[in-house]
Amino acid sequence: MEVKREKIRASLPLDEPDPNKALHVRQVRARDLLRGDIEGVDLEKVVEEAVLTTRLDKVLNWGRANAVFPATFGLACCAIEMMSVVSPRYDIARFGAEAMRASPRQADMLILSGRVSIKMAPVVRRLYDQMLEPKWVVSMGACSSSGGMFSNYAVVQGADKFLPVDIHVPGCPPRPEALLYGFNKLQRMIRGNPDIGWRTRYSAHGTEEWARDLGKVTDEARDAYAAARDIAEAAGPPVSGSPGTPVDVPGPPQERVAVPSKPERDAGRFI
Amino acid sequence: MPDAPGLELIRADLNEAHPDAITGSYFEYGQACLICDPAKIRDVLAWLRDTPGQEYTFLASVHGVDYLPAEPRFGVHYELLNMARVERIRVRADLDDPGHDKLPEIPTVSDEWPTADHQEREVYDFFGIVFTGHPDLRRILMPEDYVGWPQRRDFPMGGEPVIFTNTERDVPGWYA
Numbered sequence: 001m002e003v004k005r006e007k008i009r010a011s012l013p014l015d016e017p018d019p020n021k022a023l024h025v026r027q028v029r030a031r032d033l034l035r036g037d038i039e040g041v042d043l044e045k046v047v048e049e050a051v052l053t054t055r056l057d058k059v060l061n062w063g064r065a066n067a068v069f070p071a072t073f074g075l076a077c078c079a080i081e082m083m084s085v086v087s088p089r090y091d092i093a094r095f096g097a098e099a100m101r102a103s104p105r106q107a108d109m110l111i112l113s114g115r116v117s118i119k120m121a122p123v124v125r126r127l128y129d130q131m132l133e134p135k136w137v138v139s140m141g142a143c144s145s146s147g148g149m150f151s152n153y154a155v156v157q158g159a160d161k162f163l164p165v166d167i168h169v170p171g172c173p174p175r176p177e178a179l180l181y182g183f184n185k186l187q188r189m190i191r192g193n194p195d196i197g198w199r200t201r202y203s204a205h206g207t208e209e210w211a212r213d214l215g216k217v218t219d220e221a222r223d224a225y226a227a228a229r230d231i232a233e234a235a236g237p238p239v240s241g242s243p244g245t246p247v248d249v250p251g252p253p254q255e256r257v258a259v260p261s262k263p264e265r266d267a268g269r270f271i
Numbered sequence: 272m273p274d275a276p277g278l279e280l281i282r283a284d285l286n287e288a289h290p291d292a293i294t295g296s297y298f299e300y301g302q303a304c305l306i307c308d309p310a311k312i313r314d315v316l317a318w319l320r321d322t323p324g325q326e327y328t329f330l331a332s333v334h335g336v337d338y339l340p341a342e343p344r345f346g347v348h349y350e351l352l353n354m355a356r357v358e359r360i361r362v363r364a365d366l367d368d369p370g371h372d373k374l375p376e377i378p379t380v381s382d383e384w385p386t387a388d389h390q391e392r393e394v395y396d397f398f399g400i401v402f403t404g405h406p407d408l409r410r411i412l413m414p415e416d417y418v419g420w421p422q423r424r425d426f427p428m429g430g431e432p433v434i435f436t437n438t439e440r441d442v443p444g445w446y447a
Contacts, residue, residue, distance in 0.1 A: 119414045151428060153421035154413070 026053035065190035068097040071107035076114025078141040078173040090176040104130040115143035116156045139165045142172045278303040289314045309364040309377045327351035333390035335398035339424040344368040379405040397422035
């Protein structure tokens with residue numbers, strides 16, 4: 001029997017990419033383990049009906065994904081939407097994350113619900129450090145993801161400047177459904193099969209903010225911009241509201257037409 | 272609220288009591304304002320509080336203003352309230368910007384008006400106006416290690432440029 005088991009293990013490695021084959025291997029192994037206790041048709045029946053084989057980390061991640069303990073922690077107006085996620089109407093209990101923990105020592109998910117001021121950032125970081133591993137961070141709303149409308153001296157421009165953030169939920173504030181959707185994405189991440197991002201899906205790598213400076217404007221693009229701008233200029237100034245009027249075509253920065261300075265543009269406007 | 276003639280009467284009385292203390296006055300939007308020499312701000316506020324017939328006993332607010340590019344650049348506003356007559360008067364002290372690394376200074380009133388303690392700290396926090404004689408002048412809202420005076424008009428906005436269709440020309444280069 002031992003020899004046979006070794007033979008199977010050697011001939012069919014577990015890292016087989018074909019899932020059906022991998023399942024078959026696991027079933028064969030489970031049958032090996034049970035052999036001796038029951039035999040024959042009973043053994044086959046038990047393996048078929050009662051035995052579910054999996055990998056330990058898969059079970060572990062399945063359990064983790066369905067028993068997340070969020071920290072009771074609100075930062076700003078997004079916290080109102082976060083609170084209603086627990087309510088019966090939206091009910092995050094469906095996904096096993098309804099037990100909001102009032103202590104970071106008992107929580108493993110931190111929802112950054114609102115803008116993080118630079119005075120609050122060390123506090124948030126300490127809360128994160130106090131949480132138990134493994135832990136996840138959901139950045140909820142525009143403010144904690146990018147600073148949002150608070151482009152000023154007091155607010156951190158994106159919480160991932162001081163924390164690792166797993167999921168960014170867009171919105172201002174996001175609806176509770178959006179937060180639930182983000183949480184479902186997080187669950188898939190925890191289970192080990194994260195969804196691919198939109199950049200991968202649309203082959204848009206290289207459009208990240210940090211990569212924009214690296215991008216070079218091609219000659220064709222520059223010519224096309226110039227031609228389009230000539231057409232637009234020949235047609236005269238656009239009349240707002242009328243359809244079909246040529247609009248200003250954005251071009252590369254060095255090719256832009258002279259922009260009137262602010263006082264000139266604001267001359268006729270009451271400020 | 273004293274009306275415009277009433278404001279001028281107060282100004283005349285103040286000029287008698289403290290010559291050269293009041294440099295101007297105006298009555299706008301139903302609000303009376305005295306412009307005051309910052310060196311004499313304590314005398315003026317004490318006079319408005321203690322003189323019979325005035326008795327503006329409540330200092331409702333102290334706040335700073337940055338009038339850049341006007342000169343003098345900074346203003347400190349003291350909003351006084353007579354709670355018996357429900358009359359308000361504003362005293363404004365104009366401060367020059369003393370230069371790159373120096374801060375404008377004005378005497379504190381926090382010993383006579385305890386409410387000014389925190390409000391002067393707030394003005395110091397955001398505008399870098401030093402209230403000489405204040406017992407505990409340090410930042411009150413911003414972190415203590417913060418560098419700069421964030422409500423000054425020449426303080427950089429900070430953050431990252433947010434692109435809207437109307438700011439596209441002001442923030443070039445984002446689409447390259």
